[in-house]
Amino acid sequence: MPTARLFLLFGLLLSASAQAEIYKYVDENGQVTFTDVYRKGARRVDLPGAPGPVPGKGNAAKRASYAPSPAGFPRIDPATQKRRDDVRRQVLQDEIASEQRDADEARRQLKLGERLQPGERATDASYANRVNKLRATLQQHEQNIADIRRELANLK
Known part of the structure; x- marks a missing residue:
């Protein structure tokens, strides 16, 4: 029982970070x-209205920024929201083009990888591995395109 609580606490700490x-x-x-994974030479993009790090505060402050607004809290004016949506749309359009x-x-x-090399047969494991990796790469890009299109369709 104490071990289960320890794992639960550890999982909550990890998800909070x-x-x-x-x-x-x-x-x-x-x-x-555009990606959510840092690469060497990449630059962080600050999107207007996106929650950012809170200087001098821990993860509790970040989690608090995601709480729903209380009743009577000022709403974002339509022009500001439109600018935010336009930035998001442009990021998604750039990402889908890429x-x-x-x-x-x-x-x-x-197409090139499906060609048999001299002395190679279609039943060879090396041929099958090469073609499967190339197909998986293509499939991943096609899935990314479908996901981005879905995000674009969800914009107002």
């Missing part, structure tokens, strides 16, 4: 990628 930060990464080919380029390249690589 999660942050939703967005990074913009530009690779050597000039392709822009994913579409990556998917096109993955399709090209799959």
